[in-house]
Amino acid sequence: MNAIARETADAIGVADKDMANALRFIAADAVQRAESGHPGMPMGMADVATVLFTRFLKFNPADPEWQDRDRFVLSAGHGSMLLYGLLHLTGYEDVTLEEIRNFRQLGSTTAGHPEYGHMPGVETTTGPLGQGITTAVGMALAEQLQQNRYGDSLVDHHTYVIAGDGCLMEGISQEAISLAGHLKLNKLIVLWDDNSISIDGSTDLSVSDDQAKRFEASGWAVNAIDGHDPEAVAAAITAAKGNDRPTLIACRTIIGFGSPNKAGTASTHGSPLGHDEIAASREQLDWPHEPFVIPEAIGKAWRAAGERSRPAYEAWQERLQQAKQELRDEFLRTSKGVLPAGWQADLDAFKRELAEEQPALATRKASGATLKVLTNSIPELIGGSADLTGSVNTKTPDTLPISADDFSGRYIHYGVREHAMAAVMNGIALHGGFIPYGGTFLVFADYMRAAMRLSALMGQRVIYVLTHDSIGLGEDGPTHQPVETLPMLRATPNFNVYRPADAMETAECWALALEDGDTPSGIALSRQTLPALRTDYSEENLSARGAYVLAEAGKAPRKVTLLATGSEVSLAMAARGILEAKGIGTAVVSMPCWERFDQQDADYKAEVLGPDTVRVGVEAAVGFGWDRYVGERGAFIGMQSFGASAPAAQLYEHFGITAEAIVEAATTRLDNEE
Numbered sequence: 153m154n155a156i157a158r159e160t161a162d163a164i165g166v167a168d169k170d171m172a173n174a175l176r177f178i179a180a181d182a183v184q185r186a187e188s189g190h191p192g193m194p195m196g197m198a199d200v201a202t203v204l205f206t207r208f209l210k211f212n213p214a215d216p217e218w219q220d221r222d223r224f225v226l227s228a229g230h231g232s233m234l235l236y237g238l239l240h241l242t243g244y245e246d247v248t249l250e251e252i253r254n255f256r257q258l259g260s261t262t263a264g265h266p267e268y269g270h271m272p273g274v275e276t277t278t279g280p281l282g283q284g285i286t287t288a289v290g291m292a293l294a295e296q297l298q299q300n301r302y303g304d305s306l307v308d309h310h311t312y313v314i315a316g317d318g319c320l321m322e323g324i325s326q327e328a329i330s331l332a333g334h335l336k337l338n339k340l341i342v343l344w345d346d347n348s349i350s351i352d353g354s355t356d357l358s359v360s361d362d363q364a365k366r367f368e369a370s371g372w373a374v375n376a377i378d379g380h381d382p383e384a385v386a387a388a389i390t391a392a393k394g395n396d397r398p399t400l401i402a403c404r405t406i407i408g409f410g411s412p413n414k415a416g417t418a419s420t421h422g423s424p425l426g427h428d429e430i431a432a433s434r435e436q437l438d439w440p441h442e443p444f445v446i447p448e449a450i451g452k453a454w455r456a457a458g459e460r461s462r463p464a465y466e467a468w469q470e471r472l473q474q475a476k477q478e479l480r481d482e483f484l485r486t487s488k489g490v491l492p493a494g495w496q497a498d499l500d501a502f503k504r505e506l507a508e509e510q511p512a513l514a515t516r517k518a519s520g521a522t523l524k525v526l527t528n529s530i531p532e533l534i535g536g537s538a539d540l541t542g543s544v545n546t547k548t549p550d551t552l553p554i555s556a557d558d559f560s561g562r563y564i565h566y567g568v569r570e571h572a573m574a575a576v577m578n579g580i581a582l583h584g585g586f587i588p589y590g591g592t593f594l595v596f597a598d599y600m601r602a603a604m605r606l607s608a609l610m611g612q613r614v615i616y617v618l619t620h621d622s623i624g625l626g627e628d629g630p631t632h633q634p635v636e637t638l639p640m641l642r643a644t645p646n647f648n649v650y651r652p653a654d655a656m657e658t659a660e661c662w663a664l665a666l667e668d669g670d671t672p673s674g675i676a677l678s679r680q681t682l683p684a685l686r687t688d689y690s691e692e693n694l695s696a697r698g699a700y701v702l703a704e705a706g707k708a709p710r711k712v713t714l715l716a717t718g719s720e721v722s723l724a725m726a727a728r729g730i731l732e733a734k735g736i737g738t739a740v741v742s743m744p745c746w747e748r749f750d751q752q753d754a755d756y757k758a759e760v761l762g763p764d765t766v767r768v769g770v771e772a773a774v775g776f777g778w779d780r781y782v783g784e785r786g787a788f789i790g791m792q793s794f795g796a797s798a799p800a801a802q803l804y805e806h807f808g809i810t811a812e813a814i815v816e817a818a819t820t821r822l823d824n825e826e
């Protein structure tokens with residue numbers, strides 16, 4: 153044994169087995185008390201986790217946010233009590249016995265699955281299987297990028313993952329494994345809980361993959377060990393740390409280890425063992441202690457494990473103090489997620505240029521031009537795309553490709569792996585030091601959905617560049633034309649959906665996405681060229697309130713309000729021209745971000761929406777959600793079905809999304825009322 157903690161444990165006569173049993177029974181007893189949860193996995197992986205936390209993991213419970221800590225991701229999130237037990241035993245102050253006793257109760261930090269931001273030491277939210285291991289790839293990648301910038305005296309840590317059979321069955325794991333192997337992320341170490349059990353029973357029911365070969369085929373080092381043999385676990389982790397590739401350690405374990413009648417069966421997976429079986433397990437493992445009582449010597453040995461990295465922590469603080477001021481300041485600024493001075497001025501100059509030139513641009517191109525400015529002034533922006541770089545315009549002169557041989561780049565070629573792209577971006581954001589953005593077609597948000605939902609749940613600044621945002625993409629047809637995707641994203645709490653109408657709004661929406669440190673954003677962008685609508689320079693970011701009057705009614709008082717987003721704002725402007733010519737006072741409201749508009753006060757909303765006017769919503773998507781803006785007197789012009797394959801202009805005609813249709817909808821309603 154190699155560490156202070158082990159020495160302390162030895163000195164007080166505490167064996168690994170005793171420490172692991174403390175963990176096992178905290179988990180089993182908490183699940184029993186809650187009458188809900190998963191005891192099997194923590195009992196099975198307690199030996200592995202004990203070795204990891206007492207001998208290897210670099211962490212400091214007194215400073216859970218220490219930037220150079222090792223990251224630990226419990227990808228098998230259903231085994232949350234394993235993590236809570238580890239954090240409690242190693243001395244995280246906030247992870248009290250009271251919280252453990254309140255496992256899964258309202259208001260406790262010990263949520264059913266580990267939730268980021270609820271408890272220190274929980275590095276990411278897990279539970280949806282496969283997300284954790286993929287998020288960890290992002291963390292391991294961020295570590296390499298950060299080390300490249302700041303050197304290994306400030307950045308040198310590992311990312312450890314515990315993943316189960318379920319995580320490895322999920323499709324996203326293949327994307328993750330493949331990308332990690334390709335990038336040779338050698339500081340990523342996955343401990344696979346190889347227990348051959350999932351909910352339905354034996355994994356034989358559903359899977360016969362040779363996992364070792366699968367990982368090897370993707371460029372990983374693989375080791376297989378007895379997960380109940382601490383020395384084997386320690387030897388495997390030591391070997392993994394020396395590898396030039398990511399490592400999978402297949403830890404053969406018995407689910408529910410120690411339970412005489414249930415171990416090795418799915419019945420330990422998702423329900424309490426039951427009082428009798430816990431009593432029998434206490435006997436079998438020779439653990440006579442009452443629930444939640446940890447014998448003093450064992451508690452002490454665990455706390456010593458929590459103190460173990462103190463010298464490394466202090467030495468790191470010292471190195472940070474001695475680092476060149478400029479480097480230190482930049483490291484601390486980016487780690488805190490603070491944007492650099494000067495970026496707004498650069499963007500402002502770009503806005504002035506746009507006002508001057510008034511370019512007709514597809515908003516995807518406007519986004520590319522904006523990114524050219526932003527990636528130049530914000531070095532922590534890390535771009536990427538899921539193999540659509542030329543279409544989504546996410547690459548800029550400042551973002552050179554990242555590769556296994558070169559982590560000085562800033563652009564990730566994710567390959568055709570949208571789901572991994574989203575989860576990896578979560579990992580990069582959670583790791584800290586960088587702001588990730590990544591592009592694909594809006595319709596493929598469905599492929600990323602599970603990870604996008606976690607960006608929102610965790611409040612991470614991840615920016616999704618989502619182009620080809622409607623039937624306006626044309627010939628590629630309905631498989632590529634989103635109609636229900638905007639409502640799906642808008643229905644997601646804490647997720648801002650932007651749909652800018654022209655180049656100026658695109659620049660503004662990018663600024664907002666960057667400023668929103670706790671909210672992910674999706675920027676929906678057109679494939680087709682759009683006219684410049686915002687032709688005046690405005691210092692104020694007009695998109696910040698989510699919706700604003702782009703053109704007020706002319707001479708006559710406002711009778712009609714046309715509400716539109718993105719590519720349909722120019723249609724609304726054309727309809728306004730016709731209505732105004734008829735003497736009907738018509739305003740056009742651009743609504744680049746509903747979520748922001750919903751947060752405005754009632755007066756502003758009324759001023760914009762014109763509650764006494766006839767309101768028509770226009771968006772080339774299904775109308776889900778528009779009712780609240782158009783009201784009972786209003787109408788919606790958009791899609792009622794999937795799209796079709798044809799040139800874009802024909803599709804707008806075919807589906808009746810035209811200036812004439814808008815005029816017709818408005819005038820019919822006005823006539824009906826008169």
Ligand SMILES: Cc1ncc(C[n+]2csc(CCOP(=O)(O)OP(=O)(O)O)c2C)c(N)n1
Pocket residue numbers: 192193228230279280281282315316317318319322345347349350351407421
């Ligand atoms: C994406 C997703 N699908 C389904 C579930 C429900 N679920 C939770 S645990 C589990 C089985 C996992 O098996 P394994 O990883 O082998 O865990 P163990 O039984 O060994 O604890 C399932 C299907 C989930 N959490 N996430």
